[in-house]
Amino acid sequence: MSDQPQAGQPQASQSPTGAPATTPTTPSETSAGSFGAVFLTSFTTVFLAELGDKTQLAALLLSAESGRPVVVFIGASLALISSSLVGVLLGRWLSRVLPPQQLERMAGILMIALGLWLGRQAAMTMLPPT
Amino acid sequence: MQLPLLASTFLTVFLAELGDKTQLAIVTISGTSSRSGAVFAGSAAALVLASLLGAGAGGSLASVIPPNALQLAASVGFLVIGGRLLLLSVRREDDGGGDEDGSAAV
Numbered sequence: 001m002s003d004q005p006q007a008g009q010p011q012a013s014q015s016p017t018g019a020p021a022t023t024p025t026t027p028s029e030t031s032a033g034s035f036g037a038v039f040l041t042s043f044t045t046v047f048l049a050e051l052g053d054k055t056q057l058a059a060l061l062l063s064a065e066s067g068r069p070v071v072v073f074i075g076a077s078l079a080l081i082s083s084s085l086v087g088v089l090l091g092r093w094l095s096r097v098l099p100p101q102q103l104e105r106m107a108g109i110l111m112i113a114l115g116l117w118l119g120r121q122a123a124m125t126m127l128p129p130t
Numbered sequence: 131m132q133l134p135l136l137a138s139t140f141l142t143v144f145l146a147e148l149g150d151k152t153q154l155a156i157v158t159i160s161g162t163s164s165r166s167g168a169v170f171a172g173s174a175a176a177l178v179l180a181s182l183l184g185a186g187a188g189g190s191l192a193s194v195i196p197p198n199a200l201q202l203a204a205s206v207g208f209l210v211i212g213g214r215l216l217l218l219s220v221r222r223e224d225d226g227g228g229d230e231d232g233s234a235a236v
Contacts, residue, residue, distance in 0.1 A: 075139025091160025111212030
């Protein structure tokens with residue numbers, strides 16, 4: 001409970017479209033959209049990436065093993081919220097340390113590498129083993 | 131009675147998730163967006179929904195939704211976002227004004 005960044009952020013501004021963000025540190029054109037757009041992007045990406053992941057397999061195993069799916073759900077949710085908070089804080093720190101252009105390039109390369117790796121994995125499991 | 135299960139679930143999932151591709155995606159989106167609150171809300175909602183599906187389905191999810199198709203969809207999404215970010219950085223470079231210091235992190 002030492003830091004609560006999302007509580008300190010004045011997100012309730014609900015600025016009309018076209019109004020610049022309150023903090024013009026990273027004026028990226030695509031990502032500096034409305035709250036809903038950023039929310040939707042994060043939601044879709046993370047949801048797709050998370051389904052069928054090993055975390056879900058662990059949750060499934062624990063749930064089937066214990067016979068208490070509600071407790072497993074609460075524990076898994078708390079852990080995932082914590083880990084996403086860590087990710088958001090790390091990204092915010094990186095955006096302060098690195099220039100935005102360099103960060104975008106590195107992030108783009110990372111995302112494409114992850115996409116290729118995921119696609120390769122999917123293609124390999126789709127193909128018959130023999 | 132329920133606390134050990136809660137703690138073991140928390141630890142298992144938290145450790146499995148650290149450094150995962152999901153967290154890398156969150157770091158990427160958060161770092162390139164000025165709205166960390168929206169990123170946190172979106173990713174937390176997605177993860178809670180995913181774990182709800184995982185705990186609720188209890189093993190039958192893999193038979194309902196083929197994981198291959200999901201992985202393929204996620205890979206396409208990652209490629210699109212990565213391409214957009216690269217395009218953005220190239221455009222910013224063309225505008226002129228990128229100070230290049232060789233501090234390569236990660």
